[in-house]
Amino acid sequence: MRYSFFLGVVLAAIPFSLSRAPNDPDTFANPASNVRPRFRYWLPDASVDGDIVSQDIADVATIGAGGIELVPFFDYGGALNPHPPINWSAYNFGTPPFVDIFKRALNAHADHGLVMDFALGPNQGQGVPAEVDNKGLQWDMMPFTAEVPRTGEFKGKLPGWGSGELVALVTALVKSNQTIPYEVPGLWGQPLTSNYEEFKLSHRTLSEQTNKVDERGNTQLSFPRPPQGSHYRVFAFYERLAGEKNLKFPSDRQATIFDNGSYAVDHFDANGAAVVSQFWKDHILTDEVPGLLASVGNYAWEDSLEIIFNVTWSRSLPTRFQKLHGYSIKPYLPLLTFRQNTIVIQADLPGSFRCILDTDDQGLSYVNDFRAALVAGYKEYLTALADWTREIGVQLSAQPAYGSVMDMLAVIPAVDAPECESLSFFDNLDMYRAFSGPARLSGKKVISNEMGAVQGSAYNYHLPSLLFSVNRAFLGGVNQMVIHGQAYSGPYPNTTWPGHTAFGYLFSELFSPKLPSWDHGLRQVMDYISRGQYVLQNGIPKADVVMYHKESATTIKTIYQGEDLRKEGWSWNYLSADNLMLQQAKVQNGILAPDGPAWKAFIVESSQNLTMDAVRALTSFARDDLPVVFSGGVPGYYPTGNDSDNTNFKSELSRLLRSRNVHTVSGGRVAHKLSALGLRPRVEVKTNGTCYTIWAEAEGMGYAVVYSDLTKSTGSITVASTETPYYMNPWNGEITPVLVYKRTKTTTTIPVNLGGNQTLFLAFSDTLRREIPVPSYSVHDIPSHVLGAHVTHNQKIALHVAHSESQSHAILSTGRNISLDNSSVPRAFQLSNWTLAAEHWEAPEDLYDSTNTVKYNTTHHLSTPISWSEIPQLANTSGVGYYTTILPWPPLQGNTDRSGPAQTLGAYLSFSRVVDTLTVSVNGHQVPPLDITNAVVDISPYLRSGQNRVEVTVPTTLWNYLRTILSELVTAGVPARSLGGVPPRSEAGLVGDVRIIPYVAVVA
Structure with a gap:
């Protein structure tokens, strides 16, 4: 196996943190809580144990999160559970039990130095409990149509009369019509076939006739004889309070607003925001809550628009439209009857009829203006909401517009911390670049992401998959991750082990101490994300x-x-x-x-x-x-x-x-x-793989981030800076000087060798020289068997040179050549003869004891590591693997003698693949966290002459065990289910090659 330069940028130089000691908050090594990722916390409802909620929050502090985003889930607002085991009237959003939980959560954040985000309402935060006739709630518009008889007379009641308040009566000549079949995905993915009627209208005949309707809904209209093959139609449009709930449940009482669930508010008018703010003032912002919010509150949050409409509407829309465009929308309402609702979640409910015009654009211009009016109303809503949240000491985060009939980019600037999501964005880096563009232009410091929801991956979500999604979001300009999500760890009625499972096992992930990775590697991943966010929030991101x-x-x-x-x-x-x-x-x-x-x-x-x-x-x-x-x-x-x-x-x-x-x-x-034109990228890439880059600038500092997408990338980057370059290791917090590079009058070229899904963080600064010693020279060119480098105590550069059959040279910036003949260095070799102590994690005998996990060990001997799914005794096992082997040091050279004294040799430990995470110790010394996307580490400081004990700890997901009892599991009384059948076993444990690569340090 050929090892190229730096084994994926592994360095063993003197580590430093930015500006302050590593244990100080808000440094690269130790980012502050508000910079760290948070967990979306699925609060089942307000009946749960507040002490356990507090402990769950304390637990996130131990694994490097910055806090939680409190989401009162209520089984997705009741959509996943029409018969909840708890009386939600008594435990509704805003009730005294909820306020108690809310205060406990805030206090827990204060106790542990964290910050808290929170949903503005139950479920996705899109409404609050309210009186059903509150005019600030969601409005809807219902379209109806009828054909005018061939006599040309239309007499009697309008179609749909009584459906709501009449908005307009419109008539038009239908030049042609046809029935069109269409197919849409159903709720669980099965295709559905339906039909709609399409009418082509003569644009010159569109006419509003509302003034010809009496108070009882009767009208009398006369039309000329239509041409052959055509007919006239009447279209009636009514508006009403939609009654759409973001929390619904069975209730026999109507004593208070809490007995009737929670209603979505008008999202296209400031009145909708007023309903939310007034509810909070009346029911939640009492006693110590305002002070706690001012202390540890971070973002008030609302999810993507998942509200059901016939036609997306607000009572104020006609007036807003007239003011914005200078003409009335009412004659053109027939153009709004089809796919003008929440188009993503209502793909199977587009409307029963569609109208187009006989113009070149088929009436699209009027549809565009309608949607622009929605954007204006939505901005008004968001602005009013943001103004109020600032009054209570927090800011607004929301997922704006996508999934609805609006231009997402147009509304992003209206939110303090606009949020996208990896699920709906499909980890599409280009869409992230689109999302971050308006946010960057309008000066948003934080661009958030609902991170890590994957369909069909509950309890089967591997952390390298999370990193893939995070890295693509980073390179698209997103700089704050809210991880989906953290499970309530306590007992809940009618719920089996491993506990309350939001979304009924359909989506990842249910992070909690019940996952083997929680105490075995998740901290390293959280610290990686934190340091990436520190870099991307600390500077002003620039794009070419x-x-x-x-x-x-x-x-x-x-x-x-x-x-x-x-x-x-x-x-x-x-x-x-x-x-x-x-x-x-x-x-x-x-x-x-x-x-x-x-x-x-x-x-x-x-x-x-x-x-x-x-x-x-x-x-x-x-x-x-x-x-x-x-x-x-x-x-x-x-x-x-x-x-x-x-x-x-x-x-x-x-x-x-x-x-x-x-x-x-x-x-x-x-x-x-x-x-x-003489323009160049700020970070120019010349590699054999697919790389993406980001550049950011802070006072006295430039940051470059390079990401290798999926496959390995070897080559170089050229950065438009001549300031001193440093590697920033996001896995252990170390900052070390780049020792191998070339410089021109305007640029710095640095070799890179990145694994698939690996990132490289670099800083460029001359001010860091005061804190981080840097040699007076650099290395320009090196051969591929130089694995890394470090700075010696007398400020020289020591190159880590692995085995080579031929003599080679390194060229210094001074022009001097250094001979690198190291054919006597031992070759790389694979570690074998592993002992695996497999810790099994299983459900207790009583499945409804959801808080306890049975653990026991079995021992296995492996010549080389293979997946647990391929070991018959472990195929259905989940838990933690403790792997041990012995490394003789120094290694045998050839078949006879050992090489020279052990202290003249160093060694890298290299893992070819990491399925989840891993932690390593050598002779009882914990090795710093490894980059699991390219797991290579210098273990020289821990080696001794003779027998060396290498220990590797690897967690698995819960899936391989959980799938064997899936049919027995329930959450809140609802059986566990998965789409498309139960997924197969997944890889688990330590897999692939584990190699030792010896080297000698040659001082250049």
């Missing part, structure tokens, strides 16, 4: 270029299809047309938003649709010397309202395309054009 991306309703997909930018290390974000109107969207010295992301060029692909405002903004940017590059041809037009004629658009776009600083290239040639 920005791209245009405007959608009427957000879709989750890869936007930029070219590979040219990624291959050369360019970083980018996206902005919507709406974002270009922000005050921060200004160009100075040819840079867009210089105090923020500092984009050096603006890219527009031909697949995009420009608004008139966007064309004018780009014209202004180009005039101020920002390069604007059109890729693949001329983009389309984003139609709006009565201005659907795009003649003016074509004229202004043509003028823009002829402007100075505007360039047109074929698809996939953007990077070439940027290079021709």
Whole structure:
């Protein structure tokens, strides 16, 4: 096996922390609580034991979390459990028992130096208990239609009369109609087939006739004879309070608002925010709660919009629409009857009929204006909510717009800490770049992520999978993880071991001390995430270029299809047309938003649709010397309202395309054009793998992050900085100087060798020299058998040279060559003859004893490590593996003599794969945490001449055991279930090769 430079950036240099001692808070080595990841904590309801909630919060402090996000789950608002075992009227959100739990949680955070996020209501925080007729609750609009008889007379009651308050009566000539079948996924993935009726309307005949309806819903209308094959129709639209609940349960009482669950509020009007704030003032912000919130409260939180509509609506929308667009929405309401609800969760309920116009855009311009009015109302709601949360000493975090009929990018700036999620974003790095673009432009310090929900992975979620999702989010610009999620660890009615399981075993993960990884490796992963977040929150993230991306309703997909930018290390974000109107969207010295992301060029692909405002903004940017590059041809037009004629658009776009600083290239040639313009990425990549980069700047410091996606990447990066480079090890908190690099007058080139899913964190700073000794020279070129390096006590560079059959050289920055003939160094070899003490974790005899776990050990002897799933005695076992073997040192050289004295040799310990996590000790000395994406560590300080005891501790998931009793498990009385059948066993334990790579230290 050939070992390339640095075995994935392993260094053994003198460690330092940024600015302060390693145990001080808010350093790279020890980030503060508000920088650390938090767990989304699934509180079953307010009947649970407050002491256990407090202990659960104390437990997260021990494994490196910054606190919890308290989510009163109520079995997904009752959706997963129509017959809960607890009287939720008595334990509803805001009741005295809930307030007691809330205070206990806040006090537990204060006791342990943590910070707390909390949902603004039960379930997903989208409403609160309220009187059913409160006008600030969610509104809905119901459409009805009827055909006008061929006589041309329509007399009598409107269709749907009595469904609510009449919004409008609209008539139109239907030029043609057809029945269209469609297929959608059902609740559990099974396809459903249904039909809808499509009407093509004559746009010139659209007419509002509301004034012709009497108070009893009767009307009398006359129409001319329609052309052959056509007919006239009436369309009636009614609005009403939707009655949609974010917490519902059976209740025979109606004595208080808590007996009736909880209602979703109007999300398109400030009145909806007022309902929430008033409820909190009346029921929760009492006694010591305000003071505790001011002390340890962090973010008030609301989840993604998962609210059921017929048509997304607010009672104030017609007025808002008129003010925003200068014309009435009412004649165009027929265009809003199909797929204008919460389109992701209502994919199987798009509407019973659809109307389009006989215009070129089929009426899309009016739909776009409707959605823009929703955006305006939603911003009003979020702004009012954010203003109130600041009054109580916290900020607002919310998952804005996606899944609904709105442009996500347009509303992101309205939230203090906008949040996305790995589940709905499918770990799509490009979508993260889109999400972070408006947030960066508007100056948001924190971009949050609901991290780690994976369908079908409950109790079967491997921590390297979590790291994959985290790393892709990091490189997309996300810098705060809220991990999905932490389970309540106490008993709950009608619930078996291993305890209350949110989402009924359908989604990962249920983190708690009941998982073997909790005390065996999870701390290292949490510290890694914390240090990554420290770097990404400590600096102002910069990106090289920005791209245009405007959608009427957000879709989750890869936007930029070219590979040219990624291959050369360019970083980018996206902005919507709406974002270009922000005050921060200004160009100075040819840079867009210089105090923020500092984009050096603006890219527009031909697949995009420009608004008139966007064309004018780009014209202004180009005039101020920002390069604007059109890729693949001329983009389309984003139609709006009565201005659907795009003649003016074509004229202004043509003028823009002829402007100075505007360039047109074929698809996939953007990077070439940027290079021709004299622009370079801040972190340029030349590797044989797929790498992504981030650059951030703080006072006196530049940060570079490089991520190798899925597969190994070997090569180099060139950074646009000449300040002293340092490695920042996010696994152990050490900061060490980079010793092998080349420097020009403007750049620094550093070799990289990253494993798949591995990140590299670098700092560039001349001020750190005062704290971290740096040699007066560097190494320019080294052969592949140099594994690492360290700084000696007299400020020299010692290279770690492994076995090589031939003589080679290292070239120093001074020009001197160093001979590296090390054919006498022992070859790498594999550790074998392992003893495995397997600690089995199983349910107690009484399955309903959900708080106790039975543990016992069995012993196994393995020549080489293999997965527990391949060992018959352990195939259905979950728990912790304690592996032990003996390493003779120094190793035999050839078949006879040992090499020289042990102290002249060093050694790396290398693991080819890590399934979950691992911790290592050598001769009883705990080895610093390993990067589990490329687990290599220098164990030289712990070796002694003779027999050396190597111990490796490896946790498993609970799945391999749990799957054997899945049919017996229930949570809150609901049987455990999994989609598509029970998944197979998963890999577990220590697997792959465990190797020792000897080296000698050659002082250069």
